Amino acid sequence: MIDVSNDVKARIAQVLSGVPNGQGLTLDPANADHRSLITDLLAASGKGPDRYPALHAALASPPAAAGGEVDASIVDLGRDRGGRATSRTWIASRGGAYLSGALTMVLDAGTGKLLAAGTATQVGGNLVQVATRTARALPATGKMQAVTFYHSQQAPSTAPTFALTATTQATLEDGLTVNVTEPVQTTSQGPYIVIGEGRMPGYTNPDADYTYPSPANVYPDRLVVPFVGNATLPYETAVTPENPIGMTTKLYVTSAQAWTTPYPGFDLSGPVTASGYDVTWSYPFDNQTIETTASIQYTQLANLNDPVTDFYYQFNVPVDNMFSPILTFTVCSQDVPGEPSENCTVIKDLQYWWHCVAEGTLVRLADGSEAPIETLDNRSVVHSGAGPEPAPVIATSRAPHHDYDGRDRALKLRTNGGHELVLSAGHAVVTPAGLVTARDLRAGDTVLTASGPDTLAACDPVAYEGLVYNLRVTETGGREFGAYLANGIAVGDHLAQAAQYRARRHSPQHVLPTLPATHHQDYLSALADATAG
Secondary structure (H helix, E strand, C coil): CCCCCHHHHHHHHHHHCCCCCCCEEEECCCCHHHHHHHHHHHHHCCCCCCCCHHHHHHHHCCCCECCCCEEEEEEEEEECCCCEEEEEEEEEECCCCCEEEEEEEEEECCCCCEEEEEEEEEECCCEEEEECCHHHCCECCCEEEEEEEEEEECCCCECCEEEEEEEEEECCCCCCEEEEEECCCCCCCCCCEEEECCCCCCCCCCCCCEECCCCCCCCCEEEEECEEEEEECCCCECCECCECCEEEEEEEECCCCEEECECCCCCCCCCEEEECCEEEEEECCCCCCCCCCCCEEEEEECCCCCCEEEEEEEEEEEECCCCCCEEEEEEEECCCCCCCCCCEEEECCEECCCCCEECCCEEEECCCCEEEHHHCCCCCEEECCCCCCEEEEEEEEEEEECCHHHCCCEEEEEECCCCEEEEECCCEEEECCEEEEHHHCCCCCEEEECCEEEEEEEEEEECCCEEEEEEEECCCCCCCCCEEEECCEEEECHHHHHHHHHHHHCCHHHHHHHCCHHHHHHHHHHHHHHHHC
16 A cells, blocks of 8 residues: 555644545745645656656756646545545646646544555646545444645646645445436447537437437537436435435546536536435426527537547435444446446546537548538548448547637648648548547648649648538547548547547657657656556
8 A cells, every 4th residue: 555654644634634525725936834845746646856856856946937726626525445545636727737636534523543555646737536445445444534635737848737635524334326327328338428519300320329400509618517326325314405415526538628517507406306215306308499498508618629528426415323424425437447336437538529520521431422521420431541342331420620819720731642631630631550649740741632642732721610520430440449531631530539539648759859859758758657556
């Protein structure tokens, strides 16, 4: 188990004294006590100055620029099915982080004894999911405290954020049962619950579990989640108008958008009721638009471009129990390996779509004809892009592209053979060597086209305000990604986009040239830690 001394635990308790239960505290490196605690907790995480020299240098002389906002939620604390202490925390960085990590611990609330611990490191993206290690955990005790230390640095030029968050609660007795009827997989077969949004009325998708006919839901994207279920508690509820059920829910979009909360004005509490030992909630799937749906609506996000979204909903229920007057249980999507507690119900991750190719782009169909990408649906069969095989369209996506003050410019590719394509900088393009992100292409590079390999004459930023689309197609020819021909240029489908996004941030070849030399060791150490799990 991770070694945290009694002295460090005592200093954690001192720093957190006065901080409300369940809330956090940002640590200030300019404060000598905080700086010493940060150093010790980094060491306990295996992040000493030899492996993370830039992170430690920022403690002594932090960069002047502040980093982005960071949010941390302890989504689980309790006893697993084997009787062991367990906890997990999700930490998200608004705008993304080039390097982040966390150390989480479960302590006996009375003695301070370390019962369980775990670490996590993230390279790129925004979400760190850290959980205690089941195999090394000790038996849970009657009352426990979860403490999570985390760090997040948006870029080498910004100051890292260091913080602590903690919560204390009594261990739940046997008797809690939770049943989630929505969201579940109804038609999809993969690892995710698939939700289609921004669709035209009447659109059907055999691979989507829930589809919302919301053509107006295009900018910024508003995320919709059906959530229906019930729970039977071991204690009788004691809910009154003066003492209502407390609810916290967030979606964590695993791109640079970070987390999102319920849409302003959405009635979160109305569909949740308590009677006797039972709690019931109903935000049902009703096939309605965003203006009328009873499903949960989450705040709009600019440029949603990652298919996987982590869902978290926590109930804090007043109950008739003098030793534990508030019973906490959670429903959340799956994250890191490890056994959750008995009061944490795990469902599959939610999946949305990528969108990257400009409206009006002509896609080559299997019969050799072409059609605008916005007219395709799951009945269409396209040319596979990197081979002669036909590729059935499984799903489509659409969203607006905006030129956020020049920070998210679209690109216009032009080949010597006369092909032209406007697409977002993050879209994957097929080359003879495999997928390459559009922003990494340069004039003179070779891409695959309808007429074979062709050389790029130009790859220039271009202002684009309008809808962009993407397809998900069946993988063909033994490839690990789907592709199609867009204005004659072979591009990756949305699964290729997801794979490329993840692979790119774990590639020293791509990342190291973008970092100052003083940060190379930190990145390589973080990559090793993230790979090791």
